[in-house]
Amino acid sequence: MRSSDDSQELLAAKNETEKPSAVKRRGDVESAVADPCGEEERSILTKPIILSVQDLGIHFDNRRVIHNLSFDVNEGDNVAIIGPNGAGKTVLLKALLGLLPYQGKVRWSPGVRLGYVPQKIAADRQMPIRVRDLLAAKADVLKLHPDSVDAVAAMVDLRKEVLRSGIGVISGGQFQKALIAFALLGEPTVLLFDEPAASLDELAEEKVYEVVERLQRERHLTVLLVSHDLSIVYRAANKVLCVSKDIVCFGAPREVLTPATLEAMYSAPPQFFLHRHGEEPAQASKASEHD
Amino acid sequence: MVKSQRRQVRRLSMTEAGTVYSVILAFLFAVAAGLVGSFALMKRMILAADVISHVALPGLGLAFLWHFNPLLGGGATLFLGTLLIWRLQKNETFSTEVSIGVVFAGSVAIGAALTPKEDLVDAFFGTFEQISGLTFLLGVLAVALIVYFIFRYKSALILNLFSPELAAATGIRVNRLNLFFLLTFSLTVLIGLRFMGALLAGALIIIPAATGRRLANSIGIFLLASSLASVLAVGIGFLVTAYVFRSLSIAPAIVMVSALLFCLSLIRPKT
Numbered sequence: 001m002r003s004s005d006d007s008q009e010l011l012a013a014k015n016e017t018e019k020p021s022a023v024k025r026r027g028d029v030e031s032a033v034a035d036p037c038g039e040e041e042r043s044i045l046t047k048p049i050i051l052s053v054q055d056l057g058i059h060f061d062n063r064r065v066i067h068n069l070s071f072d073v074n075e076g077d078n079v080a081i082i083g084p085n086g087a088g089k090t091v092l093l094k095a096l097l098g099l100l101p102y103q104g105k106v107r108w109s110p111g112v113r114l115g116y117v118p119q120k121i122a123a124d125r126q127m128p129i130r131v132r133d134l135l136a137a138k139a140d141v142l143k144l145h146p147d148s149v150d151a152v153a154a155m156v157d158l159r160k161e162v163l164r165s166g167i168g169v170i171s172g173g174q175f176q177k178a179l180i181a182f183a184l185l186g187e188p189t190v191l192l193f194d195e196p197a198a199s200l201d202e203l204a205e206e207k208v209y210e211v212v213e214r215l216q217r218e219r220h221l222t223v224l225l226v227s228h229d230l231s232i233v234y235r236a237a238n239k240v241l242c243v244s245k246d247i248v249c250f251g252a253p254r255e256v257l258t259p260a261t262l263e264a265m266y267s268a269p270p271q272f273f274l275h276r277h278g279e280e281p282a283q284a285s286k287a288s289e290h291d
Numbered sequence: 292m293v294k295s296q297r298r299q300v301r302r303l304s305m306t307e308a309g310t311v312y313s314v315i316l317a318f319l320f321a322v323a324a325g326l327v328g329s330f331a332l333m334k335r336m337i338l339a340a341d342v343i344s345h346v347a348l349p350g351l352g353l354a355f356l357w358h359f360n361p362l363l364g365g366g367a368t369l370f371l372g373t374l375l376i377w378r379l380q381k382n383e384t385f386s387t388e389v390s391i392g393v394v395f396a397g398s399v400a401i402g403a404a405l406t407p408k409e410d411l412v413d414a415f416f417g418t419f420e421q422i423s424g425l426t427f428l429l430g431v432l433a434v435a436l437i438v439y440f441i442f443r444y445k446s447a448l449i450l451n452l453f454s455p456e457l458a459a460a461t462g463i464r465v466n467r468l469n470l471f472f473l474l475t476f477s478l479t480v481l482i483g484l485r486f487m488g489a490l491l492a493g494a495l496i497i498i499p500a501a502t503g504r505r506l507a508n509s510i511g512i513f514l515l516a517s518s519l520a521s522v523l524a525v526g527i528g529f530l531v532t533a534y535v536f537r538s539l540s541i542a543p544a545i546v547m548v549s550a551l552l553f554c555l556s557l558i559r560p561k562t
Contacts, residue, residue: 094456098459114460116456121453121454128333128507128509128510128512128513129449129509129510130509130510133449133509134449134450137445137446137449137453138446140445140446141446142461142462167453182457
């Protein structure tokens with residue numbers, strides 16, 4: 001198995017002699033990953049593919065939740081997954097984690113470690129389990145050094161008192177931080193977030209996103225984030241994946257998130273839509289004066 | 292009463308090895324029951340716990356009817372019942388409560404129909420009897436296995452309790468862990484089956500755990516408190532039937548003490 005550095009070099013060498021061809025068709029992705037010669041066709045600037053999803057289909061009983069979904073994620077990407085309620089965003093994350101049966105292919109590159117922050121935990125928060133018990137349990141299962149618990153707690157600013165508290169008595173924001181710390185145990189290379197700030201007030205939400213963004217910056221993580229909040233999508237994501245019954249789109253936020261797509265996806269004009277590239281220069285300077 | 296005379300005879304022979312084995316095993320069962328019960332309580336499978344112990348009844352009945360070792364008969368139907376509960380747990384769409392209710396009542400009815408009348412009380416409420424050295428050794432081995440399982444898989448069980456999904460994402464084979472836990476639970480019931488009876492074996496797993504839960508706010512304390520409550524109930528139960536209410540059967544005495552301890556734990560404000 002070649003390392004990613006090797007493949008980068010190979011890519012560079014190939015690109016000197018051969019012109020990259022046009023965009024690859026989705027159906028060819030797998031051969032592009034499997035066959036080293038296929039990689040020459042991708043831009044030299046593109047980081048290696050860390051996740052390749054092909055013709056993904058997820059069914060519950062007779063209900064088709066996800067159908068024919070294909071996309072690639074590159075190392076270091078911040079992918080926002082958006083879509084109306086019930087469109088299957090959570091289900092998609094679970095399938096990527098291997099928690100649900102699915103059709104099609106989900107390929108993570110070798111050596112990838114996944115960290116998962118679920119949307120909500122149905123757990124009985126009255127259980128006599130302290131935050132530290134929970135983190136220590138995961139550290140134990142993964143056979144990590146006990147100190148790793150304090151290390152991840154420090155990463156998300158979880159204070160010692162919180163670690164000592166029962167999981168039922170801490171605030172929603174602290175609980176969410178504890179879940180992120182939990183996901184960070186075992187030094188994941190990819191973090192999958194399912195609306196990490198749902199059910200939090202604005203201040204706590206902002207703090208959670210700050211933690212996420214700082215982690216991505218400092219630890220060069222790849223992030224897949226389910227979010228309802230388009231402002232977060234614009235701020236952090238470099239790719240957007242829309243999941244809805246009628247349309248599926250994938251690409252850079254500005255290309256994908258057109259009013260037309262959003263309207264088709266949510267079947268109603270969005271209430272709130274940031275359209276930064278359309279901003280008047282005058283407005284921009286006004287805003288800076290305020291600062 | 293023939294029964295109480297038999298009991299008196301047994302009580303007179305306290306010095307015999309078989310009796311000592313039986314008492315020691317009862318205490319070991321109490322420790323295992325406290326540990327397993329703590330996790331059963333957190334898993335909210337108290338109803339399932341009762342069913343599992345009741346499922347032993349048809350097997351016990353057959354054993355009494357055909358005169359083979361009751362533990363063998365009870366163990367066989369326990370094992371089948373365990374697999375059944377496991378299947379039900381996996382199938383999320385199926386109403387577990389309904390099926391548990393059916394299995395519960397069905398088992399008691401079949402057990403009552405099969406068991407000869409004179410053995411019915413023993414099968415339901417247990418009986419204190421001497422055990423052989425081999426039974427004792429097997430019992431000790433079973434308790435060792437249960438304690439090992441709980442401590443070896445404690446972390447995985449905690450993660451699974453907190454969120455099966457996160458446990459699975461951490462690489463724990465949740466389905467297998469659930470089966471192992473249920474088998475451990477059934478093994479615990481099996482150890483207690485003869486002296487606690489099919490109707491009350493589950494009680495010593497659940498009630499001390501409920502007491503422990505009242506007193507604990509961390510997992511370590513919880514396991515310790517549950518086991519202590521269970522051991523205390525068995526100890527006081529033995530003392531009460533030996534010195535105070537001599538006509539009382541051991542299993543009801545233990546369960547009543549256990550319930551009393553739980554009531555006492557209610558005095559302490561919940562943490």
